[in-house]
Amino acid sequence: MRNSLTAAAALLLAACNAGGDEPGTTGLDIPDIAAADISEATMKEVTEALSSDEFEGRMPGSIGEEKTVALLTDRFKAAGLQPGNNGSWVQKVPLVEITGKDYAPLTISGKGFDKAFEYSTDWVGVTYREDARTTLADSELVFVGYGINAPEKGWNDYEGLDMTGKTAVILVNDPDFGTEGLDGPFNGKAMTYYGRWTYKYEEAARQGAAGAIIIHDTEPASYGWNVVESSWSGPQAYAQRGTDAPPLTRMNGWVQNEIGKEILKAAGQDPAKLFANAKKKGFKAVPLGLKASTSFSNDIRKFESQNVIGILPGSEAPEEYVIHTAHWDHLGRCTPAPDGDDICNGAVDNATGTAALVALAEAHAKIGPARRTLVFLAVTAEESGLLGADYYAANPVFPLDKTVGGINMDAFLIAGPSKDVTVVGPGKSQLDQFLEAALTADGRVATPNPNPEAGYYYRSDHFAFAKRGVPMLYIDGGEDLVDGGKEAGAALALDYRENRYHGPKDEYDPNWDWSGVMADLQLMYRIGRMLGMSTSWPNWNEGDEFKATRDENCASADTGC
Secondary structure (H helix, E strand, O other), rough: OOHHHHHHHHHHHHHHHHHHOOOOOOOOOOOOOOOOOOHHHHHHHHHHHHHHHHOOOOOOOHHHHHHHHHHHHHHHHOOEEEEEEEOEEEEEEEEEEEEEEEOEEEEEEEEEEEEOOOEEEOOOEEOOOEEEEEEEEEEEEEEEOOOOOOOHHHOOOOOOOOOOOOOEEEEOOOOOOOOOOOOOOOOOOOOOHOOOOOHHHHHHHHOOOOOOEEEHHHHHOOOOOHHHHHHOOEEEEEEEEOOOOOOOOOOOEEEOHHHHHHHHOOOOHHHHHHHHHOOOOOOOEEEEEEEEEEEEEEEEEEEEEEEEEEEEEEOOEEEEEEEEEOOOOOOOOOOOOOHHHOOEHHHHHHHHHHHHHHHHHHHHHHHHOOOEEEEEEEOOOOOOOHHHHHHHHHHOOOHHHHEEEEEEEOOOOOOOOOOOEEEEEOOOOHHHHHHHHHHHOOOOEEEEEOOOOOOOOHHOOOHHEEEOOOOOEEEEEOEEEEEOOOHHHHHHHHHHHHHHOOOOOOOOOOOOHHHHHHHHHHHHHHHHOOOOOOOOOOOOOOOOOOHHHHHHHHHHHHOOO
């Protein structure tokens, strides 16, 4: 549950103190910014267009991408922005699309057990390798707990193992998931990057595994099996790999929770005891004495997707940059709804955030240039693993050591006006002080993310910048609604997550009440303008995981931070 408003205010003060400064004497230049005229009509028009069936779910590399890039280019140009990439509105992002087909069942055998589990119903799987045929044949299963190798924490679930040719069976989230507080080796209830499926597959590959299978569980995953099935079936886009790319497994997949438990029981194991042991430091992986086999074919298509970049050049410090990000892509065609609708329109996720880029660009341009250059970056392939953002951050148009910080916008849930906003990852950087000033000006408050176990700070585009040292804010709409309070807000969020998120029913509704979203955009406008007019370079707070990278970047920079 969310904390009280008083507790939220105290949290923001604590964030300020964590930066090493007393409130009111931070030394940060945080200018006063007046409210702006932000167009609700723009939000409606762009959201409705991007989420229409005509855009076919905005899958990278599809006709939907062509229409999306054309729309954003036209709207950025009309807003008064300039092309952001050396005269071009786009940055090309090389991707490969792999579509699995003709799936054989996942067969588990050994110890007198021999059973075939059906694709989609019981399990899903993909390959990241550019192979026409994927085969996993009699691969030994090893239960590796949470699949974490964290030397700085003295934790290694792979200790003493040779995983060559074997398949890792892995739990969702971190070992201290389920605790009430935020204290623990992996931040207690708050998920770290070690809890993300991306990390678990990467680590299994580093260990030499042939396969990696995650046992799905709705609560620690923070989404149901329907989301896994929808997201992991159909075309999957990945970044094209270079010659020195990290190793890959042959197959990465998920199994339903009950299927995972059935497999562990077939190995003679008690799932409850195994799961409990996996939470303890010093856990030893358990060879299961079972083998896994499956195969499927792959259609492979290499293509270039595009990030769209518009800028409002700064008046006094044009080579210092404040970045606004949102992903324009969604899932394209996906698992059909009962009525046969198979277009994942992605109205909330993330036509709303993309529309916000346009609306904010219009508002800033109408006021005129800020002191620093304002960047509006619509990135591709977020749904495939933050690929567009990660490509930009690895190949920045504007140097990261000259990028002051930024704001990410991902999925504005249309909930009506709220008393609060949700801060995902509060207390991480001095950007919290800019947020606090903007909240004060708007007469609102911040509450911490009510679901820290979901690891949302590691699940959207800002993470690609944060892990490279650039301070980034990620703010969601509030749940303490003016009409109905926290109970109504939580119910609405749950309804979206269970019935529309990553499904065909995330569609535009002309009856939406946009007043809450427009208030949130006013807050984001103030923060972006404050950063754009400021002379300060906010940093990560002492002890934050990204501070060392920022300090290193700034120490080597001739100008900028």
